[in-house]
Amino acid sequence: MSDTVLDVRVIHPLDDEPEAKLYRPELGRMRMTRSVRVSLLLLQGYLVLMLLLVAARVAGGV
């Protein structure tokens, strides 16, 4: 019985047919769950604090 080994071929992603991805523009903005809202609020607070620190440092002379 002949035992023919198949060629191994992998298609480069750029040569392959584009696949349908999970992102759809109609999804719009992320739903603002409590954890998302809290994360963004904390981030805003952190950024304001850091900007104030940098401003204070610059005003005081680096």
Added chain:
Amino acid sequence: MSYASLSQEVSAPPAWRQRLLRYLVVAGPGLIVMVADNDAGAVSTYTQAGAQYGTSLLWVLLVLLPITYFVQEMVARLGIATGQGHARMIYQRFGTWWGRFSLADLMVVNFLTLVTEFAAIALAARGLGVPPAIAVPLAAAGLILLVGTGSYRRWERMTLGLCGLSLAWFGLAWMVGPQWGAVLRDVAAPSLPAGGLTGQLVFVVIAIVGTTIAPWQLFFQQSCVADKRLRFADLGAARLDTFIGAVAVVAFAGCMMLVGDALHRSGGSYQDPAQMAAALAGTLGWAGSKLILLLMCNAAVLGATAISLSSAWAWSEAMGGRSTLEARIGEAPRFYAAYAACVAAAAGVVLIPGAPLQAIILGVQVIAGIMLPSAIVFLQLLLNDKEMLGERFANRPWNNWVNWGCIALLFALSFILAAQVLLPGLFPATA
């Protein structure tokens, strides 16, 4: 012939060969983002850390290995799942305000970092006997030509070639004759350097963390994965690519620390790469010292192309229009114009006599340190967006525990940095 007998005669190719081939076609974004992360600033940071503290901070790199991998794996997964760049995802899912904030933050930090890359090219070129007025425009032109071929694959191959040159760090680390016993001890048993916790040590550790994980890396790898059009089935290979990249970045960084350690042992000090190369000439010889300068140039060029691309991808994703290396210049004018403008402007700043390069380097460290935690928060929220990603690509609970741990660590380091700025006496200045 029945279907069953056909399957008896024809044996399937070994699974490992299939996996290896898939890895080879998928590899690139993870390796490039990691090796490019060892840019000129990183070379300075790691060698300085070695020169000041010897091998005693090697364990920090080992701690950073999983953190780097987990953060970048998330971006690769997001890019594969959505087929979109990071900037576009932030715009679409968090709205214009956060989109503009992230874009502006990225563009500013990237531009300042690019200036430092060209500054390093100027310094290293001077050490090699090439006037900066020639080396800097030449490097800028080369960087623009590198991406302007209209072929992602061509850019990727050339960039991987540049990444391969970084292997020479292993040779340099070997040539400086490390004390392997001390190296193994400092990797395996974390401890503070002699002198204990000082303000300088805290600053060096924060600089190492900030150098190893940078905001541009998130934008770069996701856009790169999307540009390469990696498929869902490529996720495993993309993870391996990212892991190998993470190991490479830490291994090269370790080699740089060992090179710096040679100066620590000999008591030498330096301010810039040219002085470092000169100080090591006794240990490495003339060729070795020139190799350091060439590797510094290579690191700066790699960093510059990756950072400029992350800016160009983000800018054109946010502004609309094509944003792919597969397009010719006329087909994606906004993308290529953004890339060329970043490169040309940064090179131009370096050529201005008396430009405040030291202030720019300080500015990069401060702004990047402040902004990194916010970039990772967006990433974490996007990876928990099950409405978009579904169960398959969204974070698992253990992912979230690891990532919130990384975020907490980064916030803590930012606060320590801020506290040091406000209260300079918080830690003793020296031992």
